[in-house]
Amino acid sequence: MKAIVNVFLKEGVLDPQGKAVHHALASLGFNDTKDVRVGKQIVLELTTTDMAKAEAEVKEMCETLLANTVIEDYSIEIA
Amino acid sequence: MKAIVNVFLKEGVLDPQGKAVHHALASLGFNDTKDVRVGKQIVLELTTTDMAKAEAEVKEMCETLLANTVIEDYSIEIA
Numbered sequence: 001m002k003a004i005v006n007v008f009l010k011e012g013v014l015d016p017q018g019k020a021v022h023h024a025l026a027s028l029g030f031n032d033t034k035d036v037r038v039g040k041q042i043v044l045e046l047t048t049t050d051m052a053k054a055e056a057e058v059k060e061m062c063e064t065l066l067a068n069t070v071i072e073d074y075s076i077e078i079a
Numbered sequence: 080m081k082a083i084v085n086v087f088l089k090e091g092v093l094d095p096q097g098k099a100v101h102h103a104l105a106s107l108g109f110n111d112t113k114d115v116r117v118g119k120q121i122v123l124e125l126t127t128t129d130m131a132k133a134e135a136e137v138k139e140m141c142e143t144l145l146a147n148t149v150i151e152d153y154s155i156e157i158a
Contacts, residue, residue: 008120018121032136033123034124034125036123037121038119039120039121040117040118040119041117041120042116043087043115043118046111057111060109065100066100
């Protein structure tokens with residue numbers, strides 16, 4: 001079972017990496033971008049086959065390790 | 080218009096960040112994970128409203144800046 005976790009900075013939190021990418025794109029001639037945000041995508045290969053259990057466990061992983069919930073939000077997709 | 084780009088290391092390319100997360104999860108008692116891969120998720124806010132044009136442009140951004148196509152793959156989602 002696969003779990004995909006997307007971790008991204010909360011709205012309003014400054015994203016210097018996103019700003020740098022935005023600036024780099026503009027200097028390469030891509031002037032169509034209004035804003036860029038850069039987050040992390042963590043793909044976990046789980047041994048469990050119980051979907052509910054997997055989701056609960058991945059949520060706990062996010063809260064304890066994968067995301068800094070003070071400044072970051074996350075979303076979980078179980079596939 | 081929003082474009083979501085996921086950049087991840089190709090299969091077979093060693094992912095030290097993923098290995099570190101895997102190890103950290105195990106040491107926290109999460110022993111259900113078989114493998115962890117860490118990638119980037121880049122969210123672009125585009126001014127264009129033409130879906131085909133947006134997709135072509137984002138593809139070019141990936142090839143020139145966002146992904147290192149020697150070791151990384153990417154996927155594009157236009158929303």
